[in-house]
Amino acid sequence: MQVSSCPSGRQAPFTVARRALQCRAVAAPAATAATAGKSTEQVRVAVLGASGYTGEEVVRLLSLHPTFKVTALTGDRQAGKEFSEVFPHLITATDVPSLCKIDDVKWDGVDAVFCCLPHATTQVVVKDLPQHIKVVDLSADFRLRDVNSYAEWYGGEHKAVELQKEVVYGLTELHREAVKKARVVANPGCYPTSVQLPLVPLIEAGLILTEDIIIDAKSGISGAGRSAKQNLLYSEATEGINAYGVTKHRHMPEIEQGLEDAAGKPVRISFTPHLMPMTRGMESSCYVKMAPGITVADLRTCLEAKYKDEPFVHLLAPGSTHHVRGSNYNLINVFEDRIPGRAIVISVIDNLVKGASGQAIQNMNLLFGLPEETALLQQALFP
Ligand SMILES: NC(=O)C1=CN([C@@H]2O[C@H](COP(=O)(O)OP(=O)(O)OC[C@H]3O[C@@H](n4cnc5c(N)ncnc54)[C@H](OP(=O)(O)O)[C@@H]3O)[C@@H](O)[C@H]2O)C=CC1
Numbered sequence: 001m002q003v004s005s006c007p008s009g010r011q012a013p014f015t016v017a018r019r020a021l022q023c024r025a026v027a028a029p030a031a032t033a034a035t036a037g038k039s040t041e042q043v044r045v046a047v048l049g050a051s052g053y054t055g056e057e058v059v060r061l062l063s064l065h066p067t068f069k070v071t072a073l074t075g076d077r078q079a080g081k082e083f084s085e086v087f088p089h090l091i092t093a094t095d096v097p098s099l100c101k102i103d104d105v106k107w108d109g110v111d112a113v114f115c116c117l118p119h120a121t122t123q124v125v126v127k128d129l130p131q132h133i134k135v136v137d138l139s140a141d142f143r144l145r146d147v148n149s150y151a152e153w154y155g156g157e158h159k160a161v162e163l164q165k166e167v168v169y170g171l172t173e174l175h176r177e178a179v180k181k182a183r184v185v186a187n188p189g190c191y192p193t194s195v196q197l198p199l200v201p202l203i204e205a206g207l208i209l210t211e212d213i214i215i216d217a218k219s220g221i222s223g224a225g226r227s228a229k230q231n232l233l234y235s236e237a238t239e240g241i242n243a244y245g246v247t248k249h250r251h252m253p254e255i256e257q258g259l260e261d262a263a264g265k266p267v268r269i270s271f272t273p274h275l276m277p278m279t280r281g282m283e284s285s286c287y288v289k290m291a292p293g294i295t296v297a298d299l300r301t302c303l304e305a306k307y308k309d310e311p312f313v314h315l316l317a318p319g320s321t322h323h324v325r326g327s328n329y330n331l332i333n334v335f336e337d338r339i340p341g342r343a344i345v346i347s348v349i350d351n352l353v354k355g356a357s358g359q360a361i362q363n364m365n366l367l368f369g370l371p372e373e374t375a376l377l378q379q380a381l382f383p
């Protein structure tokens, strides 16, 4: 099967084109932001749920953003506190407002909202935001197009059915053009990001079969958020690996929605997530069956062609969470299985960055006409 005109074979490291893209992004002037049709120097940003892990990560990454200025931060139990009291490590984030309750935010002083609230809480908040505000929602509340599916997997009726119809699912590399035109973006879940980025192009190209996809995924503990839970106690999470949500994790319908769009037919996956004794990082090992006559070189050629100009997605050995820690990168690798006709696709991200806050900023940059990479080109922290 003809899959691409790109050279196949070895993993391609950075290309000249990518380097040029990255340099351009760093030099981008702040005055290019456009909001509600008018040019503006700064975009005023509210982070809802800023006392949680993803909210903190948005503020940390925005400390290097030339255009987005934080003008409101909310917390629930932590409301009333200085942000620096809750997160003393953010040395330069001293000019940000203190944490307030959502009801106390002055919305006419806000152009953009990063919504980092728990799911179910989010729908009611986002639905009532003034129309001039652009929103990237990090929760799962708007990710499933089918509100009945939402009710089934999240255990409650959808509370913003009309708004759901206009929301764009923002897996940036795959939905960039739709994101640019959106007002409200549903930021993908961390597991769905790590799985869809490698598998969607392979399914679209007809290179892998959709009948027999097995995903063995692992997440760092920060994936569960900052609030106290018994299974997250050091004594119960360290020195062990815990499979959870077996056969019923709520990221399954989200992954299937993306793979079904790519396949044009129903897809059922086998997906098992594991809680790993590490703070950050996510690794998804995807076991797939190749279409007749297809080789691993074809899979690699397809992914190289798809992502050759993308700043954040790279085909690179060997696929360790150490290589993406604190960064917005997704590293993918493809191996030939010992069982003939099968391949193993490994994908790693940082759950809090490409899996949440980094991708949210990537999407928000697009909503305001900014270079997508703005404030996101940090390399991974290693070791
Ligand atoms: N952690 C991750 O890796 C990822 C998380 N997500 C999603 O992002 C969202 C945020 O996750 P995360 O940051 O980890 O969660 P956290 O538990 O760390 O933070 C939740 C935040 O929401 C606030 N909050 C909680 N309940 C309410 C409420 N009833 N009203 C108003 N504010 C409230 C908390 O305030 P306070 O602490 O002051 O009480 C806190 O600021 C969730 O929907 C999560 O599923 C998505 C991808 C990855």
Ligand SMILES: CC(=O)N[C@@H](CCC(=O)OP(=O)(O)O)C(=O)O
Binding pocket: 119, 138, 139, 140, 188, 189, 190, 191, 219, 220, 221, 222, 223, 224, 225, 251, 273, 275
């Ligand atoms: C380790 C851990 O508990 N991870 C979370 C996923 C985090 C994420 O992306 O979740 P949302 O869909 O809620 O946004 C979980 O499995 O529920």
